[in-house]
Amino acid sequence: MASRQFTFPVLLITSLFFLWGFAHNLNPILIPHLKKACQLSDFQSAFVDSAFFIAYFTMALPAGYCMKRFGYKAGIVTGLLLFAIGALLFYPAASTREYLFFLIALFVIASGLTFLETAANPYISVLGPPETATQRLNFAQSFNGLAATLAPFLGGMFILSGKTLSPEAEAALTEQQLQAYLQTEADAVKIPYLLIGFIVLLVALKVIWTRLPQINETVGAKTEQIGASSLFANGNFIFGVVALFFYVGAQVGVVSFFIRFSGAVAGITEKAAATLLSGALLGFMIGRFAGSFLMRYFAPAKLLALFATLNVLFTLVSVSVSGLLAIYTLMGVTFLMSIMFPTIFSLAIHGLGSKTKQGSSILIMAIVGGAVLPLLMGLISDWFSIQAAYLLPAACFAIVLVFALRNIRQRQISEVEVTVQRETV
Template structure:
């Protein structure tokens, strides 16, 4: 990623940067984390809705989420270039407005209705979120002392989880709760008239989302967000030429760790409603199942607050290893049990997944020094791993939905490997820390 997120004054001194200087900025950034978490997890209720409206199989259903995460691959580099050109604050405003445009695109998609237009609108929303991710994650990581970066990012990501916790309730009430498909028993085939009415039920929720995004864009545009110094970015670029990203093991193995983790997280979130609705698991309607999805994401929020506190005293990689073992165990229970045990095991994986993304991210950029910006960009690009959730959709169609979660269990083992060995820095450079522009 390009852009001066970690700089020092040209005379070589480093002004003290206390966390209190950035308190208001971090509070505002927490609202961004909340919104993109909220919108991303609306897909958890949107997918079973679209599955019934367009009569999709599991492969086609998960293809929707693949399109969403492909946006991270294509939009990350352009986002970094935009940040370099217009700065962080204006880029955040642009990102929110792009998201709002995509949300408004869901209106014609629902009125037609059109699966292709729906995919396009979701791609636009995801592109806006990518721009926010490229700016906000590394900003939070370098805005304070390097040794507490994992704790700080987990804390702010907890507000992302607050958004993901509330989104299923919003989507369950305004989408699934107002549709024939969302309130019908499993296996019921909708009439064409019911499908048309169900398709148009997403109009109101996405109009509300678009209005909130535009309002937040106005607030950020007027907020005195600290600007990172531009004068030393040329010095940083010259310094970067003497180093190679590929000599840093924690980054080399961290990029696939983010990629693989996203397969696990998105597979669980997107197939959760379908899984717990099955007669031999929870025997619920889609609307009822969405209320339990609330608990899955709520566990992620709780886990991030707990993880942030633990990492004040315990090394981040140790906490990550423990959580990956817990995730592996509950995924095996999900696959090899039935009824409430299988359902609650899948809910519990949210608690163990909670710290994984922010912890892997901060471990991945640890010791990169002047390479922090490029390393951050690669890690954000790796979020495109969520697109491979379509693999789990294919496994579900071919072997069954429950056995498909063995893929998730395998992902947890790679995270364990990363925590135990891959995250150890090699050729570590002095960590950078952001300082406000005078």
């Protein structure tokens, strides 16, 4: 998968995928938790995702500039330090129980993750043979899936109390009792996020002390597509940005509303729903490993097309039925989402050569879809139902399918051109 000189750097960079996956997948726990602790409406609680993913949009270009100027290692260290600072800010945020403070802390965390993802996704793609770049990226993303499995399970265990006051029970409390209950709920995030902050700081120190290979991407400039004078003239790259925007929006929406969806369609409590979500994201992790294995035998674009098709169908089933069947099909959706981000990313930056860092920054900006689409799902849920809101992810997966089909067609045309060239020589 990678030559010996790249083995330890690949392992170290892969650990970053685990760290940001853990931070990402605590958000579905924070949404119902902060809704209680800060007495929020459903729409207000959705800003947890917005604060998180707006950072990707605003910080992606600075992250790309940092790497272009100072290299991948500087981008990674900067990202880890911002990540740690944001996690440590949860302590004063919980003490004040100010929702805006929580959103600022989340924005700082996500700013750090923007640097990490802008650096790590393309960096691990070039740490080894080009022909196995997509496979290598999917392997690293598998540990993102492992973190996604553990985060809701541990978050449900240590953050969610399982106590939700009915309007009648809340009205029966004195103001002092109510404030004490709300502060206890808010304080539950202090220890988990302090631990995260300190662990991330230790990883930052390890990266500082480790000599990472410098990659000269100008060598890959020969692979740039002919006639692509800029990234914006590269149709496949632009479509990749669009596909990533809608995919991330779908992924965030599917996972973030899972606990509320489970309660609405099957009457499942928040702790039980958090356990189900952990199981669903275990499927996400298994899907990453399975996808990495299957790509040895099937073209990434073809596998992406198959998974996208099934996701459209599974999401529509979740919208159409009720009870456990709706939840199980939604769990199936998380399994099928597994390969989508790394595969879209890898297909989009393929052939960019010296423009890879710039292209990576723009692709990371597309993650802002995670800030936009969940808000739209929240509005649809308020107007109609939480099940109706899941029609939006179904439409997003259809867009991913079209991107995959385009890449299959491009690969087929390329293979025909190579064959013709060989026959004419």
